[in-house]
Amino acid sequence: MGDTLITVIVIILAAVLLFIFPLMTMSDRTDDISQLTVETAVTEFVDDIRTTGKLTMDKYSKLVETLATTGNSYDVEMQLQVLDENPGKKTTQAESTKIGENVYYTMYTSQILDTINPSSGTTKTLALKEGDMFSVSVRNSNTTLSQQLKSFLYSVTGNDAYVIAAEHGGIVTANGSGN
Amino acid sequence: MKLQHLIVIFIIIILPISLVLTSYVQNQVQTLQLQISYDTKLTNATYDALKAFQLNTVNSSTSDLANSKIRDIEAAVNTFFNSVATNFNMVGYNQDILKDYVPAIVFTMYDGYYIYSPFENKLTSDDYTTSSTYKNGEIVTSLKPYIFYSCRYVTSDIDVVITYSLDNYITVQGTINGDAVYKYGYLLDNIEGDYNPDTNSNSIRYRGIPIQSETLTEYIDVDSNGNYISTNYTKVNGVKYYLDKGSDASSTSDDRWYSRINDQVHYQGINYKTNNDSAIRYYDEAKDFTAWVKTNLGDLRVSDAVFENGQATKQFENEDGTTVIQSLAQREQWGNQRIFESDNNTSIEDPDSNFNQHRLQVIRYSIEKNLSIAIANYNTYDGGNSNNFLMPELQEDEWEQILNNVSIISFLQGLNIGGKVYNGYSIVTNTKTEEVVNNDSIYIVTSEGQYHRATDTDLVGNNNITRSIF
Numbered sequence: 001m002g003d004t005l006i007t008v009i010v011i012i013l014a015a016v017l018l019f020i021f022p023l024m025t026m027s028d029r030t031d032d033i034s035q036l037t038v039e040t041a042v043t044e045f046v047d048d049i050r051t052t053g054k055l056t057m058d059k060y061s062k063l064v065e066t067l068a069t070t071g072n073s074y075d076v077e078m079q080l081q082v083l084d085e086n087p088g089k090k091t092t093q094a095e096s097t098k099i100g101e102n103v104y105y106t107m108y109t110s111q112i113l114d115t116i117n118p119s120s121g122t123t124k125t126l127a128l129k130e131g132d133m134f135s136v137s138v139r140n141s142n143t144t145l146s147q148q149l150k151s152f153l154y155s156v157t158g159n160d161a162y163v164i165a166a167e168h169g170g171i172v173t174a175n176g177s178g179n
Numbered sequence: 180m181k182l183q184h185l186i187v188i189f190i191i192i193i194l195p196i197s198l199v200l201t202s203y204v205q206n207q208v209q210t211l212q213l214q215i216s217y218d219t220k221l222t223n224a225t226y227d228a229l230k231a232f233q234l235n236t237v238n239s240s241t242s243d244l245a246n247s248k249i250r251d252i253e254a255a256v257n258t259f260f261n262s263v264a265t266n267f268n269m270v271g272y273n274q275d276i277l278k279d280y281v282p283a284i285v286f287t288m289y290d291g292y293y294i295y296s297p298f299e300n301k302l303t304s305d306d307y308t309t310s311s312t313y314k315n316g317e318i319v320t321s322l323k324p325y326i327f328y329s330c331r332y333v334t335s336d337i338d339v340v341i342t343y344s345l346d347n348y349i350t351v352q353g354t355i356n357g358d359a360v361y362k363y364g365y366l367l368d369n370i371e372g373d374y375n376p377d378t379n380s381n382s383i384r385y386r387g388i389p390i391q392s393e394t395l396t397e398y399i400d401v402d403s404n405g406n407y408i409s410t411n412y413t414k415v416n417g418v419k420y421y422l423d424k425g426s427d428a429s430s431t432s433d434d435r436w437y438s439r440i441n442d443q444v445h446y447q448g449i450n451y452k453t454n455n456d457s458a459i460r461y462y463d464e465a466k467d468f469t470a471w472v473k474t475n476l477g478d479l480r481v482s483d484a485v486f487e488n489g490q491a492t493k494q495f496e497n498e499d500g501t502t503v504i505q506s507l508a509q510r511e512q513w514g515n516q517r518i519f520e521s522d523n524n525t526s527i528e529d530p531d532s533n534f535n536q537h538r539l540q541v542i543r544y545s546i547e548k549n550l551s552i553a554i555a556n557y558n559t560y561d562g563g564n565s566n567n568f569l570m571p572e573l574q575e576d577e578w579e580q581i582l583n584n585v586s587i588i589s590f591l592q593g594l595n596i597g598g599k600v601y602n603g604y605s606i607v608t609n610t611k612t613e614e615v616v617n618n619d620s621i622y623i624v625t626s627e628g629q630y631h632r633a634t635d636t637d638l639v640g641n642n643n644i645t646r647s648i649f
Contacts, residue, residue: 014186025197032204036211043215173226175610
C-alpha cells in the first residue's frame with residue numbers, strides 16, 4: 001500500500017520534473033527572446049519617427065510585422081502629444097515654458113491610425129513637428145506558453161497579466177513636412 | 180535503475196544548463212537594453228548639438244560668414260561633448276577625454292560639409308615658433324577644412340568642377356573651349372518669357388503661371404477712427420524699413436523711409452522700392468543660367484566625371500586579386516546619362532531627373548569617401564588603444580535624410596556595454612535652419628491669397644491654380 005502511494009507520487013513528480021520544468025524554462029527563454037525583439041523594434045520605430053518627423057502606415061505595418069514574428073499578438077498603443085499650432089516659442093531663445101502658450105493636445109492610437117490609413121490608394125503621412133512628443137507602448141495580449149504553464153502551477157490572473165512589454169518615447173527632433 | 184535515480188540524474192544535468200542559459204540570455208537582454216539606451220542618448224546629444232547650432236545661427240546676422248559659421252559649429256561640438264558627458268554619466272570628463280570615443284562628427288551644410296575628427300597638424304619646422312599653438316605632426320582633433328559637394332568633369336574641350344548643393348543651385352568653375360568660366364545659379368526648366376527691369380516689362384511664366392511682383396504691406400498703426408493703416412515696407416539685410424507717406428499721401432515727394440530699433444524711429448536718407456520683384460528675378464536669372472548650362476554643358480555625361488587629381492581612371496584590386504582599371508562613374512556605378520538633359524521627358528527640378536539623381540550620387544560619394552578616410556585615420560591616431568572602428572554602413576533612408584537636409588551625423592564607439600563594445604551613430608536633421616530654403620518651401624501666392632507649393636504636381640491643370648485671377 002505504502003509503496004504504491006510512493007510510486008504514484010514519484011510518477012507525478014517525475015512528470016513535473018522531466019517535462020513541465022524543462023518546458024517552463026524553455027518557454028521562459030522564448031519570452032526573453034521575444035522581449036528582445038519587441039524592445040528593439042519599438043525603439044527603432046520611435047527613433048525613426050523622432051528623427052524624420054514622419055509617421056506613415058508603412059512604418060507602422062513594419063513594426064506590427066516585426067512584432068508578429070515573435071509568434072504572439074500585441075497591443076500597440078501610440079500616443080502623440082502635438083505642440084499647439086501657435087507655440088509660444090516665437091524665437092528659439094524665448095521662454096518656452098510660458099503659461100498659456102505651448103499647449104499640447106494628444107492624439108491616441110485610433111486617431112493616429114485614422115489619419116495615416118491610406119484611402120483610395122494614396123499613402124498618407126502624418127507630419128510631426130519639432131517639439132512634439134511621441135511614445136509607443138507595446139504589451140502582449142495573448143497568453144504565452146510560459147504564462148499558461150505558470151497559471152497551471154500557480155494561478156496568475158487578471159487583465160494586466162503580461163510578460164512581454166516595451167515602451168519608448170521622446171521628443172520629435174525634425175519637422176516632417178516638406179522633404 | 181529506479182525512476183527516482185533517473186530523476187535525480189536528470190535534474191543534475193538539466194539544472195546547471197538551465198541556470199547558465201538563463202543568466203546568459205539575461206545578460207544579452209541587458210546588453211541590448213544598454214545599447215538601445217545608448218543609441219537614444221547619442222541621438223539626444225546630437226540633437227542638443229543641433230539645437231546649439233540653431234540657436235547660434237538663427238539669431239546671428241553673421242552666421243553666413245565662414246569664420247562665424249566655424250565658431251558656431253565648434254560651439255555645437257562643445258555642446259555635444261557636454262551632453263554626452265551628462266547623458267552617459269561621465270560628468271567631469273572633458274572634451275579631451277571624450278574625443279577618444281568619438282571618431283567623427285559630420286556637419287552637412289548647403290553646399291558642402293565639415294568633418295570634426297582627429298588629424299595630423301602640418302606645420303613645417305621653419306614656420307614653427309615657440310608661440311605656435313600646435314607642433315608639426317601633432318594630432319589635433321578639430322574641424323577639418325570645408326569640403327564642397329563637387330565633382331570634376333573632363334572631356335576634350337571641357338574641364339570644369341561643378342559644385343552641387345542641397346537644391347538645384349550649382350557653381351561651375353573651370354575652362355570650356357579654353358575659356359575660363361565661373362558661373363553660378365539655379366537650374367529650373369519650364370520658365371518662359373522675359374523680364375526687363377528698366378522698362379518694367381514682365382512676361383515671366385513658371386509652369387505656365389505668370390509670376391508677378393508684390394508690394395509688401397503691414398498694419399503697424401491706426402488712424403483717428405481706429406482703422407488699421409496699411410503701411411508699405413521692405414526688408415533689406417534683415418532689417419524692415421517702413422514708408423512714411425508724409426502729409427500728402429498721393430505724392431511721393433515727401434516720402435520717407437524709417438526703421439524701428441528699440442521702439443525708436445530712425446529715418447533713412449535712402450528711398451527704397453515699394454515693389455518687390457525678387458520672385459521675377461529669381462525665375463529670370465534661373466532661366467538665363469539654365470539656358471547657358473544647356474548650351475555649354477548639355478553634352479556632359481556622368482561618365483565624364485574624373486577623380487580629384489584629374490585622372491580619368493584608377494586601378495582597383497578585385498576581391499580575387501585581379502586588377503581592374505575603372506573610371507569614377509564605373510567604379511560608383513553611376514551610369515552614362517547626360518547630366519543636364521532629360522532622357523525621359525522629366526524637367527530638371529523633378530526628383531527623378533538625371534541632374535537630381537547625379538547630384539545625390541556626387542554628394543553621397545563625397546561624404547562617404549571623406550568620412551571613411553577620417554574614420555580610418557582615427558584608428559591610426561588613437562595610439563592603438565581601442566579596437567578597430569569601422570565606418571557603419573548607413574541605410575538608404577538615412578542617406579535620404581542626409582541628402583535632403585542640413586544635418587549632423589555623429590559617431591560614438593569604444594564604450595563597454597557588458598559583453599561587447601558599443602559602436603553607434605546618430606543622424607539628426609535640421610529643419611529649422613538659415614542654411615537652405617527647400618524647394619518645397621517656395622510658394623506661389625495668387626491674388627485670392629491662396630498659397631500653392633511651386634513643386635506641386637497638380638499645380639497646373641486640375642483647375643487648381645488656373646481658377647485664380649492674376
